[in-house]
Amino acid sequence: MPSTLPEGDPAPDDGMLPAQVRQGAAGRNFGLYIHIPFCAVRCGYCDFNTYTATELGPGASQDEYAATAMAELDLAAGVLTGSGLPQRQLKTVFFGGGTPTLLPADDLAALLRHAATLWPLAADAEITTEANPDSVTPASLQQLADAGFTRVSFGMQSAVPHVLQVLDRTHAPERVPQAVRWARDAGLAVSIDLIYGTPGESINDWEESLSAALSYGPDHVSAYSLIIEDGTKLAARMRRGEVPPIDDDDHADKYLAAERLMEAHGMHWYEVSNWSRTPQQACQHNLAYWRGDDWWGIGPGAHSHVGGVRWWNTKHPVPYANRLKSGRSPAAGRETLDATATHMEHVMLRTRLREGLAIEALGGAGRSQIAPLIAEGLIEPSAAFGGTVVLTLRGRLLADGVVRRLLPG
Amino acid sequence: MTPLARTAPVPAATDPAVLRNFSIIAHIDHGKSTLADRMLQLTGVVEDRTMRAQYLDRMDLERERGITIKSQAVRMPWEADGTSYALNMIDTPGHVDFTYEVSRSLAAGEGAVLLVDAAQGIEAQTLANLYLAMENDLAIIPVLNKIDLPAAQPDKYAEELAHLIGGDPDDVLRVSGKTGAGVDKLLDRIVAEIPAPVGDPVAAARAMIFDSVYDTYRGVVTYVRVVDGKLHPRERIQMMSTKASHELLEIGVSSPEPAPTDGLGVGEVGYLITGVKDVRQSKVGDTVTNLAKPAEHQLSGYQEPKPMVFSGLYPLDGADYPVLRDALDKLKLNDAALVYEPETSVALGFGFRVGFLGLLHLEIIRERLERESNISLIATAPNVVYEVTMEDNEQFEVTNPSEFPAGKILEVREPMVSATVLAPNEFVGAIMELCQSRRGTMHGMDYLSEERVELNYRMPLAEIVFDFFDQLKSKTRGYASLEWKADGDQAADLVKVDILLQGDQVDAFSAITHRDKAYSYGTLMTSKLRELIPRQQYEVPIQAAIGSRIIARENIRAIRKDVLAKCYGGDISRKRKLLEKQKEGKKRMKMVGRVEVPQEAFIAALSSESSKDKTKK
Known part of the structure; x- marks a missing residue:
């Protein structure tokens, strides 16, 4: 981390x-x-x-x-x-x-x-x-x-x-x-x-x-x-x-x-x-x-995610240990994802996977990008026709750009 | 009140014989305002405890920059040989862009104090104003200031001044505005050497406007010098160039706060208030007369202010356009030289094409707009006004390069200036090389002293507005000073260079240049943009073209990698925040065709040539 x-x-x-x-x-x-x-x-x-x-x-x-x-x-x-x-x-x-x-x-x-x-x-x-x-x-x-x-x-x-x-x-x-x-x-x-x-x-x-x-x-x-x-x-x-x-x-x-x-x-x-x-x-x-599964991160500076809540532990091992010794949570901060952030993460994370992102999860702006992304050789046409965004080799190298386009303005 | 003030001559009833009207000619940092402050204190018009440093410079901006933009006049009593005199000190604007205003301020008096820093010697702009004063037959009192400085070389610069105005170095007065040393002697010399004003007290009233300032509470405050006759409160006056008439609501003198009087007589200097709201109704150089008994001829020397340099001003945030418009409308009330009209740019959105007297004027207006309205502005590279005649004799006045006409052009005329450069003689070669590379023609060279040379060139104004002063400063290690004034126009082989991004013209970067320089401008801009525009998914050609002929080309290679490799042990938050930032950045992108250009790239490409130092002439 x-x-x-x-x-x-x-x-x-x-x-x-x-x-x-x-x-x-x-x-x-x-x-x-x-x-x-x-x-x-x-x-x-x-x-x-x-x-x-x-x-x-x-x-x-x-x-x-x-x-x-x-x-x-x-x-x-x-x-x-x-x-x-x-x-x-x-x-x-x-x-x-x-x-x-x-x-x-x-x-x-x-x-x-x-x-x-x-x-x-x-x-x-x-x-x-x-x-x-x-x-x-x-x-x-x-x-x-x-x-x-x-x-x-x-x-x-x-x-x-x-x-x-x-x-x-x-x-x-x-x-x-x-x-x-x-x-x-x-x-x-x-x-x-x-x-x-x-x-x-x-x-x-x-x-x-x-x-x-x-x-x-x-x-x-x-x-x-x-x-x-x-x-x-x-x-x-x-x-x-x-x-x-x-x-x-x-x-x-x-x-x-x-x-x-x-x-x-x-x-x-x-x-x-x-x-x-x-x-x-x-x-x-x-x-x-x-x-987007749940995991608990143990240890100083570790990140956790449970059901749309992300948190992270205090970074330095000494205060980390001290907090636990006194029975307190070592978490230094957390964020609770709202609908926008949840959607953003879903698109951002899923797009990186071979198993891909379901097109039905996208909003109108994102869906309108599917055809141009196919035309530009960034996503697999066959997968897209089957309802999933899967990056091509070129698309993998430009994945962050693809993600930006799939998200609402 | 001091005894001097008690015996002061009463305004509106002062014998012209005890009046002395004078200006101070000085370079910006040669201590004019500090000297003026000492005079105000010594004559008792400002008590020591109310003294603010540089009392006469009112605007914050002026105070910060240490320069005087708008002039004012102050009436000070002074006793010499048992007689009480009234001295009117007419403060002059301190910069090349305001030459016309300087000339009117000088014309309002019979003499001038030539104030020069004893550690630096005379600067080009001071020299130009000195020549202006000499042409007006003013009595000149040479003064070396800052003699308290360890670096002062009064003997050396006294010789230089004596050489310039033709006199004895011993006649050059030595003062220190800071300590006050010699200031009383200067006041005595003013009384002794500057002639009293002469006019016809019974003739129809004629007063020359030498300044006009908008005040939020009082409307326009007009500063005048009465030449003939007398002006009275409550009478109707007329502006002779516009024929507009107004009721004189208040008339008075500044000492230095405004003090109403029963009027102003021959030779007196003071202010008028008529309730008008726009300085355009009270123009510098115009003649004020009495509507009921008007003068036959107006005073000579009146000129309409003429913008010389144009630039597009755009709000960084498009939503601020109405704020910019209101700010310009407000500023216009106080600046008769400011002209503007709305314009639209593909690259920059909605803004205004604004005309200025020169680069300092541009810089000041821009800063005031940003400061007083709290908006950020982008200014396009400044350009001059071109007169274009087509083969069918149709004529265009081009103030925006992107509006340069296409088609068969018979002739393009560009404004010329006569430029004066003062520098140590070791730099003569470098200066000549620079001026020649900027299409200058040498008109003369004069050694002011063994070390310092004055060079005179006639050159296109366009060459000066394009980083000339920066170049001059860097080639002379900062020692050269520059002054220019308008000097007609000339026909030249000028072309418009367009910059194209993937075939689409970017209007903000079009420029009119001499044909010989088109290639270097094209190369400069294309290579600069290649650095500034991020790589896109496709290769983007950047071209410079004259008409349809490509003269320079660069390529922005297609981006090949735009992906973060990993996600740092589950720190998804960090990655999402990065993405949010990228999305925000994308909102600030302007589309030129299908090329995404960050606004920062436009700003960087436009601003790199204009340095703030340029204004500190």
Whole structure:
């Protein structure tokens, strides 16, 4: 999650949700995101809410974190019940960071076990952890699998040393296939995260990274273009002219290369930046975000969504821990979506998915754009005639423009 | 009241022999207002405790910019050799754009104080006004101001002034408006050296209007200098150029607050109030006479104000159009030189084509409109007025380049100016190069001193309104000063350059240029727009054309990527807010054909040439 929180309304100390969240709750999946705000080193491009071990003092140390997060899990269960929501199964759990695997596998397993005491795990529940290829061993992966984890997502980013260096990634490229093998051996599904458009990365570098990642046989690949966020070391280096600026055309070329190589390896897009071997191997937790399902985000700076109410936790681990210790909700702010915002999000999120956006959900202005969007080659004609907006390859690259046109003026 | 004020000559009953009427000629920051303040204090017309800095500059804008836009006259008593005199200080507008008003202010007196900063020497505009005063046979009292400054070089600049007006450097008075040093001597010199006014007290009344100001409560306040006869309260007066007649509701002198009197006699300077609401009914340079006993001939020198520079003014927010219209209507009451008519631009919407005396006038009006009405404006690049004659002898006056006629043109005439540049001699080469590149013809060069040179050029006004002053300043490290006045017109090989976005003309960017410069204008604008207009879904050609002939072309390449890669661990709110912002931005887009152009791009393309410094001549 980004370093700055959105602006919103204050959240109540008890975390209780308004009555509207009950509406249609039984039809929405429920999941958990558990943020682990620790990294061994801070990467130059990263503006996520994460800290190195030495940055945080007493009350928010790595050792105490699992206990603190469990306190929020308890609070979550109490709030959901207290707000009148029905008891639901846990469909997905996603441990993200930071580097979740910096915590001992015992801690991750304990957190999952604790969650499962509060919400019954669905039979087909998807339990993922992000991992740095450096911070896993065959034993730790096996331990996670034994604890119920089903999936691991490796932050590979690139196979090219000079690219990894600009990103401040510490792992050796040859470590990745090894880690993938260990995960496979432990029975875990494997996803690989890649970043393209790093300053200094050539199109050949990128194709090399893609080919390498695909040769390890992952079930799922996420490929994100590098975004230079304000306040990061990389942004400062770019401002000083030490690294070249981001070139959108270069990003477009690399996206096209990604699509070509993914397809060649039997991987298909299901969201603008995500590919999977089969629809079943798509990241269910990720899809929940785009589909507007409910999830509770545990941890400092984590975002949650339940029935049209979005909130976000206080960012720093110390006040986060203190609030929980004193029995208060760690939420820093929230917003309750009105009809306009709900529609806007629905169009914005659904349009990014291969499964698409139902045209009947659009207003008059949006519908009037369907024909021109087909004519301009931005959406699939056959899908549109079937009543769904599905982006073409060109449309995926221009998705934000398509969304703007589908929304009322 | 001081003893001096008690013995002051009474207005309406003052012997012309004890009157002294004078102006102060000075560059904007050479301390005229501060010196005037000291005179007001020393003569006792303003008590120390009511003294505001720069008492005579009334408008906030004037005070902030440190310049005087509208003149006023103040009557001050002064005793010399046992006689009480009445001194009328006629404040002159301080800028090149108001040359005509300056000439009328000068004509209202018999002498002028030539005030020059002892650290900077004379500037071009002061020189021009000095020449104006000398042409009017005024007595000139040379004065160096700011002698208290460490950087002052009074000996050097005294020589320069003596060279200019022909005299002895020792006759140049040295004062400090700040400390008051030498100001009493200056008042004595005014009495001694400036001739008393001469007129016929029994002739039909004739008074020259040298200023006219709109006041919300009193209507138009007209400042006059009586030449012959006498004006009385309650009588009917007539404006000789318009033949309009009014009742004289009030007549008086400023000291410096208005004080009604029993009238004004020969040589006296004061104000009139008739209840009219529009300064156009009381024009600078016109002659006021008595309706019942009118003068036969009006005083010479009257001119209608003539706008020289035109610019389109558009509200940034189209909804503010009525506010802009009301603001212009209001401003017009106080500015006889302001002309405007509604116009429509494809790019900018509804606005007005407004005529100005010059660039400072433009800048002042624009600022006042924005400030007093609280609206934001876009101004198109200023242009001059062209006379176009077609082969069938049909004639057009073109004040907006986009209205330049198509078809067979016989001749295009453009306004010319005679420009004076003053600069240290090391920059002569650079200045000559600049003036020549702007189609100037040299008419003379004079060394004011060993280091300072005066260059005279005749050049097209159009070349001056297009970033000339900025260029002059940058080529002379800020040392050059510029003055210009209208000097007829000339036929020239002028063409209209249009800018096209994907084949559609963008009216706000059309310009009339000399054929030799059309290419560079076209290249400049197309490359600038390529930077400013965001990439669209299609390639957008930007072309510059003369008629149907393309002279420059740039392409905005089609956008290939417009999508955020990820959603940051479920922070949907942030992404939605970004989208809301993009949607807002889209509302501010203007469509040119099917090209979306952000309003900011228009503003940036139009404003980059006009720098505020330009006005600080």
